[in-house]
Amino acid sequence: xxxxxxDHIQTLQSELGGIVGxxxxxxxxxxxxxxxxxxxxxxxxxxxxxxxxxxxxxxAAGLAIAPRGGGTKLGWGNRPExxxxxxxxRRLNEVLEHAWxxxxxxxxxxCTVSAFQHQLAQHGQHLVLDPLWLDAATIGGILATxxxxxxxxxxxxxxxxxLGITVALPDGTLAxxxxxxxxxxxxxxxxxxxxxxxxxxxxIVDATFRLYPLPxxxxxxxxAPASIQSANDLMVxxxxxxxxxxxxxxxxxxNQAPEVxxxxxxxxxxxxxxxxxxxxxxxxxSISQTLTTHDLWPGLRRMWQRSxxxxxxxxxxxPSDIAAMVKAVERVARPLRLDWELVxxxxxxxxxxxxxxxxxxxLAALTIIRAEITTLGGTVVVLDAPLGVKQQIDVxxxxxxxxxxRRVKDHFDPQHMLNPGRFVGF
Amino acid sequence: xxxxxxxxxxxxxxxxxxxxxxxQLRTYExxxxxxxxxxxxxxxxxxxxxxxxxxxRICHRERIPFVARGSGTGLSGGALPVPGSIVIxxxxxxxxxxxxxxxxxxxxxxxxxxxxxxxxxxxxGYFYAPDPSSQSVCTIGGNVAENSGxxxxxxxxxTVNHVLGLKVVLPNGELVExxxxxxxxxxxxxxGVFVGSEGTLGIATEITLRIVKRPATVQTLLAAxxxxxxxxxxxxxIITAGILPAAIEMMDRLSRDAAEGAVQAGYxxxxxxxxxxxxxxxxxxxLLMERVKAICAECGAWEQRLAQSEAERAVVWKGxxxxxxxxxxISPDYIVQDGVIPRTxxxxxxxxxxxxxxxAGLRVANVxxxxxxxxxxxxxxxxxxxxxxxxxxxxxxxxxxxxVQAGGSITGEHGxxxxxxxxxxxxxxxxxxxxxxxVRCAFDPQHIxxxxxxxxxxxxxxxxxxxxEPHPLETAGxxxxx
Numbered sequence: 028x029x030x031x032x033x034d035h036i037q038t039l040q041s042e043l044g045g046i047v048g049x050x051x052x053x054x055x056x057x058x059x060x061x062x063x064x065x066x067x068x069x070x071x072x073x074x075x076x077x078x079x080x081x082x083x084x085x086x087a088a089g090l091a092i093a094p095r096g097g098g099t100k101l102g103w104g105n106r107p108e109x110x111x112x113x114x115x116x117r118r119l120n121e122v123l124e125h126a127w128x129x130x131x132x133x134x135x136x137x138c139t140v141s142a143f144q145h146q147l148a149q150h151g152q153h154l155v156l157d158p159l160w161l162d163a164a165t166i167g168g169i170l171a172t173x174x175x176x177x178x179x180x181x182x183x184x185x186x187x188x189x190l191g192i193t194v195a196l197p198d199g200t201l202a203x204x205x206x207x208x209x210x211x212x213x214x215x216x217x218x219x220x221x222x223x224x225x226x227x228x229x230x231i232v233d234a235t236f237r238l239y240p241l242p243x244x245x246x247x248x249x250x251a252p253a254s255i256q257s258a259n260d261l262m263v264x265x266x267x268x269x270x271x272x273x274x275x276x277x278x279x280x281x282n283q284a285p286e287v288x289x290x291x292x293x294x295x296x297x298x299x300x301x302x303x304x305x306x307x308x309x310x311x312x313s314i315s316q317t318l319t320t321h322d323l324w325p326g327l328r329r330m331w332q333r334s335x336x337x338x339x340x341x342x343x344x345x346p347s348d349i350a351a352m353v354k355a356v357e358r359v360a361r362p363l364r365l366d367w368e369l370v371x372x373x374x375x376x377x378x379x380x381x382x383x384x385x386x387x388x389x390l391a392a393l394t395i396i397r398a399e400i401t402t403l404g405g406t407v408v409v410l411d412a413p414l415g416v417k418q419q420i421d422v423x424x425x426x427x428x429x430x431x432x433r434r435v436k437d438h439f440d441p442q443h444m445l446n447p448g449r450f451v452g453f
Numbered sequence: 454x455x456x457x458x459x460x461x462x463x464x465x466x467x468x469x470x471x472x473x474x475x476x477q478l479r480t481y482e483x484x485x486x487x488x489x490x491x492x493x494x495x496x497x498x499x500x501x502x503x504x505x506x507x508x509x510r511i512c513h514r515e516r517i518p519f520v521a522r523g524s525g526t527g528l529s530g531g532a533l534p535v536p537g538s539i540v541i542x543x544x545x546x547x548x549x550x551x552x553x554x555x556x557x558x559x560x561x562x563x564x565x566x567x568x569x570x571x572x573x574x575x576x577x578g579y580f581y582a583p584d585p586s587s588q589s590v591c592t593i594g595g596n597v598a599e600n601s602g603x604x605x606x607x608x609x610x611x612t613v614n615h616v617l618g619l620k621v622v623l624p625n626g627e628l629v630e631x632x633x634x635x636x637x638x639x640x641x642x643x644x645g646v647f648v649g650s651e652g653t654l655g656i657a658t659e660i661t662l663r664i665v666k667r668p669a670t671v672q673t674l675l676a677a678x679x680x681x682x683x684x685x686x687x688x689x690x691i692i693t694a695g696i697l698p699a700a701i702e703m704m705d706r707l708s709r710d711a712a713e714g715a716v717q718a719g720y721x722x723x724x725x726x727x728x729x730x731x732x733x734x735x736x737x738x739x740l741l742m743e744r745v746k747a748i749c750a751e752c753g754a755w756e757q758r759l760a761q762s763e764a765e766r767a768v769v770w771k772g773x774x775x776x777x778x779x780x781x782x783i784s785p786d787y788i789v790q791d792g793v794i795p796r797t798x799x800x801x802x803x804x805x806x807x808x809x810x811x812x813a814g815l816r817v818a819n820v821x822x823x824x825x826x827x828x829x830x831x832x833x834x835x836x837x838x839x840x841x842x843x844x845x846x847x848x849x850x851x852x853x854x855x856x857v858q859a860g861g862s863i864t865g866e867h868g869x870x871x872x873x874x875x876x877x878x879x880x881x882x883x884x885x886x887x888x889x890x891x892v893r894c895a896f897d898p899q900h901i902x903x904x905x906x907x908x909x910x911x912x913x914x915x916x917x918x919x920x921x922e923p924h925p926l927e928t929a930g931x932x933x934x935x
Contacts, residue, residue, distance in 0.1 A: 129826075267666065
C-alpha cells in the first residue's frame with residue numbers, strides 16, 4: 028500500500044472516531060471481507076444520528092460502504108465492485124419500545140432476531156416470522172434481505188409486518204417513514220422500499236412491527252405423497268380448503284421421496300378439528316400421514332451451510348408450478364450428476380441446494396434451471412455460491428423495470444456508495 | 454386547452470372518449486370531498502392501457518398535469534383536478550382479465566368495481582378481502598391509489614397486502630411491470646411503494662390481485678355498552694387476549710341512532726355498540742366467541758346478540774356500512790374525518806374528542822374501525838349557518854392533531870390527497886418529507902402526475918438527482934410556495 032493511502036485511511040479513521048468514539052473504529056481484518064473483497068475499516072456507530080454522520084462523511088470521502096448486522100447473509104448479492112468501509116449495526120441492539128397492549132414494537136436494526144423475540148415473548152407475543160439463523164441474524168439484516176420462513180404461508184413476509192422505519196441516507200439525512208400504528212396511509216411507504224433493498228438505498232436504523240400472539244399449541248402433520256406432483260396437488264388442495272395452516276411446505280431431494288409438512292397453531296380443541304379435516308383430504312387421495320413433534324423448518328437449516336462446489340438459490344414460482352420446477356431441477360441435475368435438495372413453501376417460494384463435482388457443472392445447471400423456471404414465469408436468485416461461480420453470473424437474474432429501479436437508486440444514493448455492484452445491476 | 458392537443462387526444466380515445474365542454478366537465482370537478490372543486494381542461498375516457506399510455510405521452514411532451522380517476526368516491530380530494538389538467542378516467546378499463554383459482558390470483562383492469570371481484574370469484578368460494586364501505590361503487594384502481602382498507606383489514610390487511618403486481622404507465626409514458634403473480638421478485642418492492650401513492654407516481658393499467666378463501670364459519674356479535682370507554686376497553690381486552698377478529702367496529706350513540714333510523718337494524722338503545730366478527734375454522738370460532746362474550750360482559754356489556762343467520766348478520770352490517778350516509782338524517786352537513794390512534798388510547802381520545810366537540814358547540818358522531826384504532830369522527834354542522842362550516846373544519850383538524858399527539862396517523866385509509874397536505878408536516882419532519890420526495894422524483898421528475906397532492910407544498914425535482922432546492926424566486930423572497 029502506498030504511503031499516501033495509509034495517511035488517507037488514518038485520517039478517515041480519526042475523523043470517524045470523532046463521530047463514534049475512537050474505540051469503535053477498527054482496521055478491518057480478513058474476517059471482514061465480503062466475497063473476498065477486503066475493506067479498510069469497520070465502524071460501529073452508537074446511534075441513528077451517528078450512522079447518518081458516518082454516512083455523510085464517507086459519502087464526501089467517496090468511500091464504498093457495506094452495512095453489516097450479524098453478517099449471516101453478507102454473501103448474498105453480487106460480489107461488491109469495491110469496498111472501503113463496513114458500517115456495523117452491532118451497537119444498535121436495543122428494543123426501543125414494546126407497546127404490548129397495542130401489539131407493536133420498535134427495535135433497533137442491530138438487535139438479533141432471537142433477542143427481540145425473547146423480549147416480546149415476555150408478553151406472549153412475537154414477530155411472526157421465522158427467518159434463518161435467529162441467534163445471529165439482526166432485524167436490519169432480515170429486512171435488507173427480506174428473509175422469511177415457513178410462517179409466511181399464513182402471515183406473509185416482512186412487508187406485511189413492518190409499520191415504520193428510520194433510515195440514514197448517504198447524504199446524512201435521518202428520515203422516518205410509516206408510523207407506530209397498525210393502519211396508516213400517510214405518505215409513501217418507505218418501509219416497503221427499504222425491505223429487500225439489500226442496504227443499497229440507506230442504512231436501516233430502527234423499525235416498528237405489528238406483532239401477533241404466541242400460539243397456545245402447535246401440531247404438525249407429516250405426510251408422504253407418492254410423487255412430487257401429488258405433493259404439489261395436496262398443497263394446492265390445502266390452500267384451496269378452509270384449513271388455516273401456519274406452515275405448509277414440501278421437502279424433496281435427489282433419490283428421496285417427497286414429504287409434505289403441515290403445521291397448525293391455536294387452541295387444542297380447534298386444532299383437533301383442523302387435523303381431522305386434513306386427514307380426510309389425505310385419505311381421499313390415499314396419502315399416508317403421521318403426527319410428529321419434529322419441526323421440519325428449523326431441521327432444514329443445514330441446507331444453507333456453505334460448502335465447496337455448492338450453490339444455494341431462492342426460487343419462486345406459482346404455487347401450482349412447484350412440481351414442474353422440481354421436475355426441471357431433476358432433469359438438469361441427473362446428467363450433470365448433481366446432488367440437490369429443495370424445500371418449497373406452498374406459496375411457491377423455495378430454497379434449492381445444488382452440489383456438484385465442480386464449478387462448471389454448477390454453472391451449467393444454474394443456467395438451464397434458471398431458463399426453465401423463467402419459462403414458468405418464476406425467478407431464481409443465487410444466495411450463496413463459490414466465488415468462481417459468482418464472478419461469472421448475475422445472482423439476481425433478470426429484473427423488471429430495471430431503469431426505474433436505477434433511477435430510484437440514483438436519487439437515494441447518487442454516488443452509488445452503498446453496496447456498489449451488489450444489487451440488481453448496480 | 455389548445456385545439457391541436459384536443460385533436461390529438463380525440464385521435465387516441467375517439468370523440469366519445471373526450472370531454473372538453475364546460476357543462477360536461479363539471480361532473481369531474483370534484484370527488485367525494487365535495488367542498489373542493491376545480492374544473493379540468495379536459496377529460497379522457499380511454500378503453501385500453503395503450504390509450505392511457507398514449508395520453509400520458511402527450512401530457513409528458515406538453516408538460517400537462519394529469520389526474521387519474523376511478524369512480525370518484527375518494528374522500529381526500531385525490532381525484533380533484535388541478536387547474537389546466539387532463540383527467541384520465543379509468544372507468545372504461547373495467548375488464549376482469551384472468552382468474553387463476555388454484556393460485557388465488559385475479560388480474561383486473563383499474564376500472565373494475567371492488568365488489569365485482571368478490572362476485573366474480575364467489576362461485577369458487579373466494580373473496581377479495583379489502584372492503585371499503587364504498588365497495589359497491591369504488592374501483593380497484595382507486596383502491597390501489599389510496600391503499601384502501603375497510604372493516605375487515607384488521608385481520609386481512611389492506612389493499613397493499615393483496616396487490617401482487619401492477620402494470621404501470623409512468624409519468625414519462627413508459628410502461629413498466631412492478632411485482633407480479635410470482636412472489637418475492639428480485640429488486641426493489643416498487644409495487645409496495647406504488648400502492649397508496651395517490652396517483653402521484655403513474656397510472657396502473659393492470660393489477661394482479663390475491664384473493665382469499667372464504668372462511669368455514671363467520672360469527673357476528675353485537676354488544677351494547679353504556680359508554681365508549683367501556684366499549685373501548687373491551688376492544689383492547691379482546692386484542693390483547695390474543696384474539697384476532699375479522700372486524701371490530703364501534704358506533705357511539707349518535708351514529709347508532711342515525712344508522713337505526715336509516716336501516717332499522719334493531720340495534721339496542723345503547724351509548725356504544727360494538728360489532729365483533731370472528732371467522733375461521735368452526736371449532737376455533739366457537740371457542741373464541743365464548744371468550745369474546747366473556748370479555749365484553751366483564752367490560753360492562755349489558756346486552757349481547759349473536760347473529761343467528763346470514764340475514765341477521767347482513768342487517769347488522771348494513772347499519773354499520775350505512776352510518777356515514779345516515780348522518781344526513783340527523784344533520785344537514787357533515788365532515789368525515791379519518792385518523793388513527795393506538796388502540797389503547799381509544800377511551801382517552803374519544804373523551805378528548807367529546808371535550809373538543811362541546812367546546813366548539815358541534816356534535817361529533819363516532820363510527821369506526823375500533824380494532825385497528827382507525828377513527829372516523831363525523832363532525833355535524835349546518836352550512837347555512839354563517840361561520841359554522843369553518844368551525845366544523847377547525848374541529849375536524851383539531852381531532853387529527855389529537856391523533857398525531859397520541860402517536861397515531863393523520864389518515865388510516867382515506868389518503869392525504871388535497872385535504873390533508875398541510876397536515877403532513879404535523880406527522881413528518883422536513884427530512885422525512887424530502888426523502889419521500891426522492892421517490893417522487895425518480896418516478897415523475899416533471900411533476901405532472903397528480904401534482905400538488907399529498908405533500909405540503911409543491912416540491913420541485915432539482916436538476917441533479919436529489920433534494921428539493923428552492924426556486925430562485927423563492928430564495929429571493931419574491932414567490933412563496935404553499
